[in-house]
Each structure stands twice: as structure tokens, then as C-alpha cells.
Amino acid sequence: MQTIHHDNQVIVYGAGAIKTLSDMLKEMGATKVLVVCTDPFQSFFTEKRLDLGVPYVLFDDFQPNPLYESVAEGVDVLRREHCDCILSIGGGSSIDVAKCINLYAVLDSGENYLKQELKGVAVPHLCIPTTAGTGSESTRFAVIYYEGEKQSINSVDCIPDHVILEPEFLVTLPLYQKKATVLDALGQAVESYWSVNSNDTSKQFSKEAISLILKNLKRYLENDPQAAEPIALGANLAGRAINITQTTAAHAMSYKVTSLYRMPHGHAVAVCLVPVWEYLLNHLEECIDPRGETYLAEAAQELHCYFRVPDGRTAPEVLLDLLCFMGMLPTVYLSSESALEEKTVTPEEMDKLVCSVNPVRLKNFPIHLTEDKIKGIYQRVFKKLPDEQVKARAEAGKRYLEDFQG
Known part of the structure; x- marks a missing residue:
């Protein structure tokens, strides 16, 4: 297991990296986490295989090629539940949804988020990619869809603060x-x-x-x-x-x-x-x-x-x-x-x-x-x-x- 410091991001990778999860959340000051993921990775939480060490709220109301409306709902959950950290786990869709929730949570909920100027992010973001493909965990890009049209989001602020690259997830793909x-x-x-x-x-x-x-x-x-x-x-x-x-x-x-x-x-x-x-x-x-x-x-x-x-x-x-x-x-x-x-x-x-x-x-x-x-x-x-x-x-x-x- 090794740690990489790249720009303002900390990447922990290697067999057993997932065991650092609770300590990493503690270092990030998390007291309540918004977990953004869909099946089959929810089972890691329900079976207690992933110990966060703090309370969490699960947000899974989105699909591949996620919709703007799903992201807006995620923003509402983050605010309503007073979460002070985001954990995304999954492929590109989960990571993109988490990025956009974090960007939009500091904007005016009374206006379409896509029409507003981005102003940073709301909370720290820890990302656990479960595929080896997009590299989204270390990019400033996200993609969502609004009224059937692809929306490309580009903001250096949305790059996750911490990343865990656990090879165990790739073995079972x-x-x-x-x-x-x-x-x-x-x-x-x-x-x-x-x-x-x-x-x-x-x-x-x-x-x-x-x-x-x-x-x-x-x-x-x-x-x-x-x-x-x-x-x-x-x-x-x-x-x-x-x-x-x-x-x-x-x-x-x-x-x-x-x-x-x-x-x-x-x-x-x-x-x-x-x-x-x-x-x-x-x-x-x-x-x-x-x-x-x-x-x-x-x-x-x-x-x-x-x-x-x-x-x-x-x-x-x-x-x-x-x-x-x-x-x-x-x-x-x-x-x-x-x-x-x-x-x-x-x-x-x-x-x-x-x-x-x-x-x-x-x-x-x-x-x-x-x-x-x-x-x-x-x-x-x-x-x-x-x-x-x-x-x-x-x-x-x-x-x-x-x-x-x-």
C-alpha cells in the first residue's frame, strides 16, 4: 500500500487500501457522510464490510448517464441531512453525481444550477473508484444530462480531495x-x-x-x-x-x-x-x-x-x-x-x-x-x-x- 500526493489530492492505493477508510474520514473531519453509490456496491455497507466509523446517509437515486434532476435531489439530501463529507463509490456515474452535488450545494437552490457560476464546493469529497477506466477520481470533469442533452461540467474545484484505489474491487468485475x-x-x-x-x-x-x-x-x-x-x-x-x-x-x-x-x-x-x-x-x-x-x-x-x-x-x-x-x-x-x-x-x-x-x-x-x-x-x-x-x-x-x- 502506498500514498501519492498529487497537487491537492491524496491517493492511497494497493491491496488493503480500503482499510484506511475510517481513518481517512476522521482526518477529513467527517461527522456525517453522504454516500453516493448504487448496486452492487451498497452491499459493502449493508454487510458492514466497509466501516466508515461515522453515521452516513445513502444516496442512490440516479442512473448511468445521470440526470440533472437526480443531482438536484442529491443536493437536497446533503443539505437536509447536514452531511459534512461526501463519499462516492462506483464507476464514472457515481463519481460524476457526487462531484456535481458538491459543486451545486453552494449555489442558489431557487435557480437552475446549470445557469449559475460555479463557486467552489460544499464539503470534502473522498472517492473510491470500483472500475479501472475513466480516471474520474482525478479529473476536473463530470457529465450529466439535462432535457436529453449532455452537460459537460469542468471545474478544478470538483476534483476529489482523497482517493482510495482498492484493487479488490476490480477482481470481481x-x-x-x-x-x-x-x-x-x-x-x-x-x-x-x-x-x-x-x-x-x-x-x-x-x-x-x-x-x-x-x-x-x-x-x-x-x-x-x-x-x-x-x-x-x-x-x-x-x-x-x-x-x-x-x-x-x-x-x-x-x-x-x-x-x-x-x-x-x-x-x-x-x-x-x-x-x-x-x-x-x-x-x-x-x-x-x-x-x-x-x-x-x-x-x-x-x-x-x-x-x-x-x-x-x-x-x-x-x-x-x-x-x-x-x-x-x-x-x-x-x-x-x-x-x-x-x-x-x-x-x-x-x-x-x-x-x-x-x-x-x-x-x-x-x-x-x-x-x-x-x-x-x-x-x-x-x-x-x-x-x-x-x-x-x-x-x-x-x-x-x-x-x-x-
């Missing part, structure tokens, strides 16, 4: 959730590295995240408990990287894939990342990063080295091998009725995909993308690979990870 979330973390690390906002600090976080994830990925998917700790740290490092840089084109293109086809976020990011990365490598001369084409080419080569790409291959080819090995190609989820049924993207759906891409995220991508170019990338996202090629790539992905961890 369903296999598909492990795959999707770790691919999200890997995608964040890659996108952050080439972002126009990258700097030496963010690139070091990305480099370390990539190494930790790839070195431990195969064992993590095989449920080796020793791999969960470095994976958790790798995901956190990826989060710290995008906290500096934000994400770029692959993330921007993934959101509508998720909403149209119900493909979980990390899976959607990964299948978009392959053709986005290919496009970058093939269009370095169209660089819009102020540091120039030579800088971008060097950054691309550095990523190539961090991925330990075999001779004659490219990094996106290796990533595609990994997706084949993990069974995470896009055709797996392109159906509302059967996870195994293939589906053709209609022209209407393609238009929705192209029009959905956030131009703010695209500005972080070092290559200029027009609507036609985005459409071309989407077409490659959903291009079906022959079965024999998938099988061969899966074997290549397996060998690659075995060599990397060796």
Missing part, C-alpha cells in the same frame, strides 16, 4: 466490464499524448499508464489478483493525463456510437481509436498543433515505442490485434436484439454520427478533421473483418501481450 473500462483508460492515455494541450507532465502520465496497462492486461483479464493493482494505477494515471489535456477525436466520435448502438463507452472509444490513429499517421502533414509536424511525428514515434510495436507493424494495427484478441470488434454489439447479430449502419445513422462530433474535442486533435473525413473514419470503424483475419489477429494480439508482460 464482470469480464466484459473489465475489457471496456481498461480500453477507455488506454484510449485516454493515447489521446492525451497526441493532444495539442499535452505537456511534459501529461506525457509522462500517459507513458506510465500505457506501460502499466499493456504489461498487466492479459493477466488482468485472466483474473490474476496481482494484476489489478497496476491496472488501477494505470487507469488513474490516464485520468491525470486527460485532466491536463482533455480527450480528442476518438472520444468525440465514440459518444454517439454509444447512444445509437448501446455500445458501452470504453468499447466505443477503442473501436474509434484504431481508425483515428491510422488517420493521424497518414496525415501528419496536415498538423494543426502549433508545435508543428516534426513535433507530432516525434510524438507518434514515441507512442510507437511505448507500445513496443513489432517490426513492420504500426501501433493502430497492434491495437486492432488486441481488440480481436479481447473479442471487442464493433460488430459484436451492433444490434439492439442480439449481441451476436451484425448490423449495417444506415445513411441516416451515419449522418447522426457525423453531426454528433463535438467540435471542442476536435480542436484538441492535432489533425484538422472535416465532416467528410469524419465520415470516412466512421466507415472504417464499422468495416467488417473477414473471420480468418479476426482469428489471425487474435492470435497476434495474444502473443503481443505475452511478449509485453514477459
Whole structure:
């Protein structure tokens, strides 16, 4: 078990880190805690596995892709119960809800919180992520939905004060959730590295995240408990990287894939990342990063080295091998009725995909993308690979990870 002090945040990670929970709350001055979480993690409280050492109120009235109304209700609970600390436990949705409750609890309840200027937070926030994916525990970002529209919250004040990275939670995750979330973390690390906002600090976080994830990925998917700790740290490092840089084109293109086809976020990011990365490598001369084409080419080569790409291959080819090995190609989820049924993207759906891409995220991508170019990338996202090629790539992905961890 180790402790990291990063900026104004304290991160305790490693096997047994959860045992510091009550002491950490005591150090934070907590006398009554608002616990923000949903099933299945409520069982840790009802079964007394997590000893807070102080009274708590459970808030669970929210869903994935949480609504503004749920956050407003959480603010009411925090105030009504006079809680002086927030504990969030779970994935990105729980953490985002907790962040927004904390931001909005100091604002005027008589006016829509989204229309008010943010003024800091109400109470200390301790976060326990239970997946290794978003890195939200160390970022200034949160996402909620208001009247069907995504609302992106950005405030350095909402970064949790304390974090517990307990690998025990990752061991029991369903296999598909492990795959999707770790691919999200890997995608964040890659996108952050080439972002126009990258700097030496963010690139070091990305480099370390990539190494930790790839070195431990195969064992993590095989449920080796020793791999969960470095994976958790790798995901956190990826989060710290995008906290500096934000994400770029692959993330921007993934959101509508998720909403149209119900493909979980990390899976959607990964299948978009392959053709986005290919496009970058093939269009370095169209660089819009102020540091120039030579800088971008060097950054691309550095990523190539961090991925330990075999001779004659490219990094996106290796990533595609990994997706084949993990069974995470896009055709797996392109159906509302059967996870195994293939589906053709209609022209209407393609238009929705192209029009959905956030131009703010695209500005972080070092290559200029027009609507036609985005459409071309989407077409490659959903291009079906022959079965024999998938099988061969899966074997290549397996060998690659075995060599990397060796």
C-alpha cells in the first residue's frame, strides 16, 4: 500500500487500501457522510464490510448517464441531512453525481444550477473508484444530462480531495466490464499524448499508464489478483493525463456510437481509436498543433515505442490485434436484439454520427478533421473483418501481450 500526493489530492492505493477508510474520514473531519453509490456496491455497507466509523446517509437515486434532476435531489439530501463529507463509490456515474452535488450545494437552490457560476464546493469529497477506466477520481470533469442533452461540467474545484484505489474491487468485475473500462483508460492515455494541450507532465502520465496497462492486461483479464493493482494505477494515471489535456477525436466520435448502438463507452472509444490513429499517421502533414509536424511525428514515434510495436507493424494495427484478441470488434454489439447479430449502419445513422462530433474535442486533435473525413473514419470503424483475419489477429494480439508482460 502506498500514498501519492498529487497537487491537492491524496491517493492511497494497493491491496488493503480500503482499510484506511475510517481513518481517512476522521482526518477529513467527517461527522456525517453522504454516500453516493448504487448496486452492487451498497452491499459493502449493508454487510458492514466497509466501516466508515461515522453515521452516513445513502444516496442512490440516479442512473448511468445521470440526470440533472437526480443531482438536484442529491443536493437536497446533503443539505437536509447536514452531511459534512461526501463519499462516492462506483464507476464514472457515481463519481460524476457526487462531484456535481458538491459543486451545486453552494449555489442558489431557487435557480437552475446549470445557469449559475460555479463557486467552489460544499464539503470534502473522498472517492473510491470500483472500475479501472475513466480516471474520474482525478479529473476536473463530470457529465450529466439535462432535457436529453449532455452537460459537460469542468471545474478544478470538483476534483476529489482523497482517493482510495482498492484493487479488490476490480477482481470481481464482470469480464466484459473489465475489457471496456481498461480500453477507455488506454484510449485516454493515447489521446492525451497526441493532444495539442499535452505537456511534459501529461506525457509522462500517459507513458506510465500505457506501460502499466499493456504489461498487466492479459493477466488482468485472466483474473490474476496481482494484476489489478497496476491496472488501477494505470487507469488513474490516464485520468491525470486527460485532466491536463482533455480527450480528442476518438472520444468525440465514440459518444454517439454509444447512444445509437448501446455500445458501452470504453468499447466505443477503442473501436474509434484504431481508425483515428491510422488517420493521424497518414496525415501528419496536415498538423494543426502549433508545435508543428516534426513535433507530432516525434510524438507518434514515441507512442510507437511505448507500445513496443513489432517490426513492420504500426501501433493502430497492434491495437486492432488486441481488440480481436479481447473479442471487442464493433460488430459484436451492433444490434439492439442480439449481441451476436451484425448490423449495417444506415445513411441516416451515419449522418447522426457525423453531426454528433463535438467540435471542442476536435480542436484538441492535432489533425484538422472535416465532416467528410469524419465520415470516412466512421466507415472504417464499422468495416467488417473477414473471420480468418479476426482469428489471425487474435492470435497476434495474444502473443503481443505475452511478449509485453514477459
